[in-house]
Amino acid sequence: MQADPLHILKSVFGYDSFRGLQEEVIHHVVAGGDALVLMPTGGGKSLCYQVPALCRPGVAVVVSPLIALMQDQVETLRQLGVKAAALNSTLSFAETIEISRQMRAGELDLVYVAPERLLQPAFLDQLARCSLSLFAIDEAHCVSQWGHDFRPEYLQIAAVAERFPGVPRIALTATADGPTQREIVERLHLTEGREFVAGFDRPNIRYRVGLKATPKQQLLRFIQEEHRGDAGVIYCQSRAKVEDTATWLREQGVEALAYHAGLDKTVRAANQDKFLREDGLVMVATIAFGMGIDKPDVRFVAHLDLPKSLEAYYQETGRAGRDGLPSQAWMVYGVQDVARVRQMIEASEASDDKKAIERHKLNALLGFCETARCRRQVLLEYFGDSCAPCGNCDTCLEPVETFDGTQAAQMALSAIYRTGQRYGSQHVIDVLRGQTTERVRSLGHHRLPTFGVGSDWSEADWKSMLRQLVALGHVLVDIDGHGGLFLGPDVRPVLRGEAKVAFRKDPSAKAKRSRDSQRPTLNADDDALFQALRACRMDLARAQGVPPYVIFHDTTLLELAVRRPDTLEAMATVPGIGRGKLDRYGQAFLDVVLSAGSVAAE
Structure with a gap:
């Protein structure tokens, strides 16, 4: 006789009721159905397969991409009294043999494995000698070649459907737009299963995006004023920047660790272990520090460089506040970030179709950065979700003004073109504002028709508008040269007045910082x-x-x-x-x- 899911929830996990779609998903899987589950990080995805695993007879096989994530989840289950184990490369031969024996003897409820091990013929033969309750494919977005965490091994997982046709399979992820969802269903042969989409909103996370000025100092103020003593993750694009930022933060009194793929394996593992096992540490990392982070009390995620896409941003910021308590996603970015990501796309060996998709993803990310609307609305709409203005992002708390910048955009584009599409933003601004600098005079640019046409705008105004033109793709930056500006491929409609350009007014640097409701209120x-x-x-x-x-x-x-x-x-x-x-x-x-x-x- 199968156990009752609600009884398992209360007696094992300590909760009186299910949340959202959990109950519907669990009953479907307990009854033997296949499923794709999209649920935000912290929304209780794990229970969607852990509870059925304890209700159905046999051992559940959970496919997980990282050893650290497996070990963390196994230890959490063991603390609850659940019989769980992980099969991975860290085990001795004797330990592997013992876990295999326990599986065949029905002494385990859940076994976590990497996709590489799952697909080994010997392991598949071993599973054939076990009573299986279900297969759970965690982080299922890894199957998508258009996704941000593609793992080629995930493409072969569908083989278990053919080998074990009577065992239910449940694929789970927190991050998948429409095309990625369809690809997961197709590649994992889940077309006969049900799709459960719980939405993508993380209402406890406050989203904030600022402009790079002095990024290290901006970051330090953010930590000291709003998250002193809190656990946090800071993402940087390069290994060198990770090391430099972590060292500098330690010099400022912030206990910070570094994590990137270039570190010695032992050091990297020790830093991750320390971050997970101690309170109040900050991890500075590249995106190599990713899916294996199940730490629920990360109070902030900061980006010192642009992520690759909105999917990556959502996934990375989702590591904050998994426990549902107030947390923050904080990011600063500038023109060079945009140029760097565009260059990475164009320099890659990807197909034209792949590059087109990557450009689309970057444009969506920049739209999120430059929006004057509620950031949460923009983020959720990208995933096909929606919400009312949230009141818990910077643009809601400090509304941003917009204005018709078509004429200013035409001035800027004309100045870039007439100066030869080779000079950086400062020189272009000097020409627009009529500044007779030595360089402007020596180049003869004071005689151009565009010289001085933008004198009504301040230097800060032009920097803001040029940044936004770069974000819109109307202006490109030659990052290999000296940061020269040149026109994007689709500027003709703007120059002819056939397309309007709206700019946002950048918030004042002295704008009031919103720090309320970021910590639980206790007497x-x-x-x-x-x-x-x-x-x-x-x-x-x-x-x-x-x-x-x-x-x-x-x-x-x-x-x-x-x-x-x-x-x-x-x-x-x-x-x-x-x-x-x-x-x-x-x-x-x-x-x-x-x-x-x-x-x-x-």
């Missing part, structure tokens, strides 16, 4: 108890050599701090405390709560 006594509970959690985690969050999430500790249960029975009603964790940790945390109560009473 002094509750906050003191919360910190004591965190200290207890850290002691227990260090004693076991596990990350603190696999014991309890911050959300559970916050509930304990506010509710202050005085018995184990009362503690069992707190979300996130199932029977296994109550038995293992209940008394230790209850003692902290009772101790705080006795101190308050004195």
Whole structure:
């Protein structure tokens, strides 16, 4: 007889009810159906296969792309009392043999494997000797060749459908636009399954995009003023910039680690392990630091360089606030970032079709950066989703003005053309504003018809408008040369007045920073108890050599701090405390709560 999903949810995971589409997905898979599940990070995707795995007889095989992610999820399940294991290259031969025996003997509920191992003939033969409950393909967007995390091994996973036709398969991802969704369904042979799309909104994340001025100083102010002592991830495009930024932050008193593919493997693993197991560390990384990050209490994700696309941005920023608590996605960018990404696209060996798709993705990302609308609306619309103005992004909190910049755009484009399409923005601005610099005079550009036509605009105004023309693709930057500007391929309609150009007024550098609602609000006594509970959690985690969050999430500790249960029975009603964790940790945390109560009473 199959177990009841709601009973499993409460007794194992400690929650009284399912969220969103979870219940519908779980009942469908428990009944033997195939499914594609799109659910935002932090939305509870894992439960969509973990609960069915505990309801259905046999072992569930979970395909996961990274060893770190497997190990993290296995440890979390073991803390709950679930029989889980991971088969990967870090295991000894004896450990691998033992896990294989446990699978055949029906002693495991879930086994995590990489796609490479899944497809080995010997492993497939081994699965044929096991009772299988389901296959779960996590991070399923890796199957898409147009996606941002393409893994060629994922293309072969469909073979399990032919080898094990009666075993349900569930593919899960947080990031997939329409074309990627269709590709997942096709490549994983899920055409007979159901699609569950829960939406892409992460309402707890505040989106903010600023202009690069002094990026390191901007980043430091952001951390010191809004996230001192918080865990965060900072993404940079190059390895050298990662190292430089991490070193500089440490010099400024921010405990920062570096992570990129060029680091020694041992150092890279040690840095990731430290980030996961300790509170309040900042990781500076390239996108090599990616899907394996299941840490729920990352309070901010910062980008010092443009990501590759809105999909990549959504995926990377989604690593903030997985626990549902207020978090931030912060980014600064400038003209050189746009030029660099465009150059990477054009210099790649991809096909013309692939390049066209990449250009489209970049344009969508730049539209998000330069929008005067609610950023969340722009982001969700890209994925076919929608929302009302969110009130929790910079453009909602500090509305941006726009104006008809068609005439100014024509002036700028004409000046770039007449100066020979080879000079940088400063020289073009000097010509537009009628500045008779030595260079302008020596080149004879003071005699051009465009000299001085833009004198009504300030230098800052022109810098803003040129940046936006680059973002729109009307102006391109020669990054291999000296940053010279030249016209994009589609400027004729603008120059002829057939197409309008709208510019946004850049917010003042002195604009009020919005920092409200970025931390849970607790009174002094509750906050003191919360910190004591965190200290207890850290002691227990260090004693076991596990990350603190696999014991309890911050959300559970916050509930304990506010509710202050005085018995184990009362503690069992707190979300996130199932029977296994109550038995293992209940008394230790209850003692902290009772101790705080006795101190308050004195």
